[in-house]
Amino acid sequence: MSQTTGNPILGFVHRRRRGAELFLLVLALAVGIGAYAAVGVGVEGAVPTDLIGYGGWLAALVVGAHIVVRLVAPYADPVLLPVVAALNGLGLAVIHRLDLTEDTGFAAQQLVWMTIGVALFVGTLVLLRDHRILTRFTYTSGLAAIVLLLMPMLPLIGNEVRGARIWVRLGPVGMQPGEVAKVLLVIAFAGYLVLHRDALALAGRRLLFVDLPRGRDLGPILGMWLISLGILVFQRDLGSSLLFFGLFLFMLYVATERAGWLVVGGGLFLGGALVAWQLFSHVQTRVNVWLNPFDYYGPGTNDSAFQPVEATFGMAWGGLLGRGFGGGDPGRVPFAESDFIMAAIGEELGLTGMMAVLVLYGLIVERGLRAALISRDGFGKLLATGLASVFALQVFVVIGGVTGLIPLTGLTTPFLSYGGSSLVANWVIIALLLRVSDLARRPVPELTTADDDAGDQDTQVIRVAR
Numbered sequence: 001m002s003q004t005t006g007n008p009i010l011g012f013v014h015r016r017r018r019g020a021e022l023f024l025l026v027l028a029l030a031v032g033i034g035a036y037a038a039v040g041v042g043v044e045g046a047v048p049t050d051l052i053g054y055g056g057w058l059a060a061l062v063v064g065a066h067i068v069v070r071l072v073a074p075y076a077d078p079v080l081l082p083v084v085a086a087l088n089g090l091g092l093a094v095i096h097r098l099d100l101t102e103d104t105g106f107a108a109q110q111l112v113w114m115t116i117g118v119a120l121f122v123g124t125l126v127l128l129r130d131h132r133i134l135t136r137f138t139y140t141s142g143l144a145a146i147v148l149l150l151m152p153m154l155p156l157i158g159n160e161v162r163g164a165r166i167w168v169r170l171g172p173v174g175m176q177p178g179e180v181a182k183v184l185l186v187i188a189f190a191g192y193l194v195l196h197r198d199a200l201a202l203a204g205r206r207l208l209f210v211d212l213p214r215g216r217d218l219g220p221i222l223g224m225w226l227i228s229l230g231i232l233v234f235q236r237d238l239g240s241s242l243l244f245f246g247l248f249l250f251m252l253y254v255a256t257e258r259a260g261w262l263v264v265g266g267g268l269f270l271g272g273a274l275v276a277w278q279l280f281s282h283v284q285t286r287v288n289v290w291l292n293p294f295d296y297y298g299p300g301t302n303d304s305a306f307q308p309v310e311a312t313f314g315m316a317w318g319g320l321l322g323r324g325f326g327g328g329d330p331g332r333v334p335f336a337e338s339d340f341i342m343a344a345i346g347e348e349l350g351l352t353g354m355m356a357v358l359v360l361y362g363l364i365v366e367r368g369l370r371a372a373l374i375s376r377d378g379f380g381k382l383l384a385t386g387l388a389s390v391f392a393l394q395v396f397v398v399i400g401g402v403t404g405l406i407p408l409t410g411l412t413t414p415f416l417s418y419g420g421s422s423l424v425a426n427w428v429i430i431a432l433l434l435r436v437s438d439l440a441r442r443p444v445p446e447l448t449t450a451d452d453d454a455g456d457q458d459t460q461v462i463r464v465a466r
Helices: 018-044 051-072 080-102 106-127 131-153 177-200 219-234 238-256 259-279 281-291 306-318 341-374 378-403 420-441
Strands: 158-161 164-170 173-175 203-207 210-213 446-450 459-463
Touching: 018 051, 018 080, 051 080, 051 106, 080 106, 080 341, 080 420, 106 420, 131 158, 131 164, 131 177, 131 219, 131 378, 131 420, 164 177, 173 177, 177 219, 177 238, 177 378, 177 420, 219 238, 219 259, 238 259, 238 378, 259 281, 306 341, 306 378, 341 378, 341 420, 378 420
Parallel strands: none
Antiparallel strands: 158 164, 164 173, 203 210, 446 459
């Protein structure tokens, strides 16, 4: 069914489609609550006793978010919220499945983090009525992002977890500042590129049919490259390093439409990766485990490849359709609830379940890029592009590491993995995407002018097309 109506001469007007969103949310709730019930039946042989309370809480969060979207962003994309609700519900069910094996209580904590994330989602939509206001905070956002990225290196509050110094702990509360920094970086990049894209788009020397950028314009990409290398070297966080540099490079290419930036950025990335592999032992270990995992698994080794090898065994055992909830043993994989939750899904829901999850992520990226395509302002186009790119890059890096396509990194799987910082930040990203799409899909404003000279009371309606 078409999403647009109207006079073809005056232009199409998008319909609100909130009814379609509500219908899709019902299906998303069926996925989340049904998976939770299936976990109880598969593992314990009975429907969970708290199913009504859990389902009611989940439904209240999702329906509440829908009501707020209906009131303050009526023209927003109708697909994003249901897809996110389905992913978050499935993630809660898988974490609950692992809880029943290890008795960690992570699922209850994750539901609390989801509640906080939805609250910030609502707050973002209510307080931010026009995304273009964020252009005022271009450099403030960039500075705040750099401060957040440096926080894990500070004494007392910086905390190293599993070899990566990416955590900050303030008393009993821990967080990953990089998850918030990625949102601020997208805002900073979008605002900067809107102002400077004309200069950055100027061509320099031509090399093999590609116009390279001018040397004087290389400052921003070199600065981002150095920041990414610093994250890799000092925080030992390969995933965030790839994410931040890839994000800037992609947004720079979209803003300028110059393939030369991809050539320069690709060369910097390959050069930096080669130098890091030669100089730093933790990078060498990651690459060696990726290339020869069985040399680091089992008796006589340091078992540094235990996690990826066990994940591979589990996914192979799951096959096409999976073992079913309770039929596998995903708890054998360390930190399956966070870094390797896709391996748990592959073991118990099979390749089919993993492909379904990938399709949902693809929908998020596609709807984000669609919002960028129809946005009427340059900042909105780059903001939506950057936010969609965050999901695309993060999913590629995480799932690529789990499946052995690329070396392992330390990023979480959006909306699925256990982790409050990631979940809250991703809910805010979805709110920003909905705000951009709402403004882009709204009817073009009309101006009314009275013919005062003639004293005519009729009004002339002017359709303004921007």
